[in-house]
Amino acid sequence: MSETLPATVTAPLSNAQKTQILNLVRRAAKAEILPRFRNLGSHQIDQKSGPQDLVTEADKAAEAMIARGLQIMFPHALIVGEEHASDNPDVIKDIAGAELCFTIDPVDGTWNYANGLTVFGVMVAILRYGQPVFGLLYDPVMNDVIMADHTSPAEMVLPRRIRREVKVSDGGDIADLTGSVPLYLLPEDKREQAAVTLTKFQRCTMFRCACHEFRLLVQGNIDFVLFGKMTPWDQPAGVAVLRQAGGYAAMLDGSDYRGDMTEGYLLCAPNKETWDKLRDVFAFLLETSEETAIAAE
Known part of the structure; x- marks a missing residue:
């Protein structure tokens, strides 16, 4: 937790x-x-x-x-x-x-x-x-x-x-995970790489509804949710419930989540071990445009 x-x-x-x-x-x-x-x-x-x-x-x-x-x-x-x-x-x-x-x-x-x-x-x-x-x-x-x-x-x-x-899933290896990623809310210069990244998972989609994404997550029906847009009304309720369902939530850069945040990426998972694996997959989102260009060369 x-x-x-x-x-x-x-x-x-x-x-x-x-x-x-x-x-x-x-x-x-x-x-x-x-x-x-x-x-x-x-x-x-x-x-x-x-x-x-x-x-x-x-x-x-x-x-x-x-x-x-x-x-x-x-x-x-x-x-x-x-x-x-x-x-x-x-x-x-x-x-x-x-x-x-x-x-x-x-x-x-x-x-x-x-x-x-x-x-x-x-x-x-x-x-x-x-x-x-x-x-x-x-x-x-x-x-x-x-x-x-x-x-x-x-x-x-x-x-x-x-x-x-309700309880979260057991998590697991990247290839076995299902989750939700809001591709259209990610920065334009990251979307192509993000789209390719989604093929690593068993299934990845989005519901255009944080409420139902959290509901699926805390019932163990999906394994993770990545949020690309932070608001005080989209994430706090879900994070409060997730923690009590046994899950783990933190900002993608590893910092603690706060309900008044308006920037960054929130990554939610069933446990810290799975969160760490997911963080490694999505770490490219934290790179600057210049770093991304160098990595692609």
């Missing part, structure tokens, strides 16, 4: 509070996300940084509802939602100093959602001074969730309150 948190970091939530947050997310999905799914008009979908980076009315409405509910439950918490932070990026600078911070990805996998694919989810995380200590990975279509705080095992909660503990 990855590095332990300081002993001064206590359990962030009671079981009753976890249930309250889950119920809030479920209500937001029922009221704002699912009714709009496959019912969006072109005027309800906008681009942010480009055609692959979308936002819909569902993202904005669900985030507003979840943020409002969390603020009522936790009046002194810092609330950082993806859509609010996209318009007010300076709020990210407050995360490191916040004793209690919630990050929200109201519709993770917006491209999938906007194009009628069911691979989308809702993610909520709690950060203490930048450290993820609670994660919630919710699937609105199936109405189930995988969640954990740093003191409890990761578990899936199914409808009718059925609970099931």
